[in-house]
Amino acid sequence: MMAASPSLPRPEPLTASWQRSREHGLRPDEALNDTALAPGELTDRIAANNRLLAFSRPMIEGLYRQIGSPSSTVLLADRQGMILSALGHTDFLDRASRVALRPGVDWSEAAMGTNAIGTALHSGTVVSVQGDEHYLARNRILTCVATPILAPTGGMLGILDVSSDARENLTHAEALLRTTAELIEHRLLETLDDGFLTLHFHTRRDALADPLHALVVFDESGRLVASNRKARAMLGLDAKHPATTCDACFATPWGTLVEWAAQTPDAPFPLYDLKGRTLIARANLRTRRRRNEGTRSTSVQREDSRLGAIGLGDERIAHIVETLRMNATTKVPLLIEGEMGTGKAHLVRAFHEDHKPAADAPLIGIDCSALPDGAAAEAEIERARAQAANGILFLVEIDALPTTLQARLFDAVDGTRLIGAARRPLAELRNEGRLDLRGFDAAGGQVLSLPPLRERSDFDALVCQFVREAAGGRPIYVCPDALTLLHRHRWPGNLRELRNQLRLMLALMGDEASQLCPEDIPPELFENAA
Structure with missing residues (x-):
């Protein structure tokens, strides 16, 4: 039985990964199991990650050109470690397929032991696995670097990987890979079909022109609905569950941000955070995007599900x-x-x-x-x-x-x-x-x-979502006092009643209205509730 080379010390994260590989029941001399998804199953998997694939494709092509090696391939895997796409020179792709490094194959640690895709998936960080650091002996012909692609709403969307011949030097690939992943995340966030206000910010004014500045999206109540990794780092948010509110991030009041976005969209202004820093920011109100804008597919986008x-x-x-x-x-x-x-x-x-x-x-x-x-x-x-x-x-x-x-x-x-x-x-x-x-x-x-609406903790978010649906692309601000008033109703018809009432309110407000205020809520709603 072929075992690890004891003379080659491994970094601690890879040592832990080798231990997990053993716990999965894998052996270093495991024979190649070239089991791939059936074509129809792979098609469904690709459809489920349509937005990720569509918006990452141009960035991946740019990354491959920058790597500049005919003995390399750039791979995109989903959040389970299933390879969705591979870009590289035909000769190297043929060699890579001999170790099942191709679309439709699972490269999670449970299936392939220690490898860049699977180990990055487990750790949530950039991972490099060179030659003999791979757990399975057959994969030691490769040197691989992988990084997570983070979802705008938290958690992980997939894995971006550069794999090469073990003799290749990929020391320059890690920074390129991380930057490419952040560009993909930024584009996914900018085109997200959700949210009311977009806020761009940084510590330096000139950095706002950089595509990797901090970016967040709030709903009408000031609840965070999306963010990029730069914003999460600056605000100290959990990457997996970055749920928060505007008031929990910034000393500048939410109402002031809405006014800036409505009156002087994209004009720089000072933004004060809760750490006492003065940041430079731009804000604008979002218009609701068509579901398929920016993609090559006419199917419903399912990456965010x-x-x-x-x-x-x-x-x-x-x-x-x-x-x-x-x-x-x-x-x-x-x-x-x-x-x-x-x-x-x-x-x-x-x-x-x-x-x-x-x-x-x-x-x-x-x-x-x-x-x-x-x-x-x-x-x-x-x-x-x-x-x-x-x-x-x-x-x-x-x-x-x-x-x-x-x-x-x-x-x-x-x-x-x-x-x-x-x-x-x-x-x-x-x-x-x-x-x-x-x-x-x-x-x-x-x-x-399913809980009744009166018991749900996301009532405000539901109101804002239904208002967006009924507004037909117009940004409508839901005033906090209006939300407080809507909370008083018992909503015996639950979500259906709330959606129908909000549609009626917006229809009566007219096409020029930009805010839903307490006076827009019919008094008979509460008379009927009583």
Whole structure:
């Protein structure tokens, strides 16, 4: 068995990576497992990272020219370590493919041991792995450097890697790689289809012309929705969860920033932070971008995901989104409980859009309360199950079905995922004998509980999001007093009622209005609530 070379000391991060590689059950002399994604699966993976690929392509081409070596390749991997694209000279790409260094192959540490892509993915930092520092002996023909590409909203989008022949000198590649990753992040943030106000800032005035200055985006309430790594470093924000507010970052009041952005957009002004520093800043109000602007695809952008857009800061919603993502590759049945209007159907549509196994995988919905009784109901369900083959069958008001049918629903194993929904708590329905979920429990089903709007901690963010949707591209500032007033309503219709009321308010305000104020909220909203 071939082992590591004990005479070659490894940096501590790589020593830790070797230990993780052993814990994954890998051996240094592991035979090549050239298992790659099927073409259709790779196509879906590429579609899921469409924005990342589209905006990184010109930067990657520039990086490859700067590296200037025919024995190198520039690789882009997703946040799981799956290689999405490779750019390099044909001869070296052919050699790299012999160790499965090509699109469609998983280069996480669990699959390939210590390597630049997998180890950067684990550490979240720039990683260089040279020759014999690779855990798997077959990969020691390579020298690789990789860096994370950070998401505008926090966490990691993917990995950018330069791989070369082990005899090549890549000492100059690390700085080029880091700069390229930051340029990609900057472009992704600038084109983000979200936010109300963009703030550019730096300690020096001349640096505002540099594409790597600090950049943040706030929503109408002053909540941070996106930032680049320079801004996170200057403000001391967590790279994984950079959630904060304008007032928690700057001594300059939020209202003052809005005035600067509205009256003198992009004009430099002094910005005071909470550390006593005087920064130089530019601010402007954002106009809502078309969903596909700046890309070569006409499909819905999925890199930030429909599910991700649902999570605006409420911990329970974040847990639901994470549960759905964890179960995306299984056919585990799901049940969603939540009051009318809490977004059950919207959640299912987002889940289907993000994680459907194929482009034509169907989503079929049935209102069970409208089905006939007895055998006819079962026949309708079976017909719908056939239509939803390899997709999702969504059963609304599942408690309206006969309990004998409920008990058998989850017995079939046919590649179709069943998702049921109920307006009342499932525990209550079970206690009343209106729900028989023995088959659901036996199949390892997961229950998701959508909270009512009145209990959600992201109410302000939801208001701002719905106002943006209704404004049709106009920047509308939601006054803090208006948010306070909206909090007084109980919102029995939940998200649906909030969205409809805000649409009505904006329609009555007229096309010239730029602020939603307390006087724009109809008094009868609170009379009806009482």
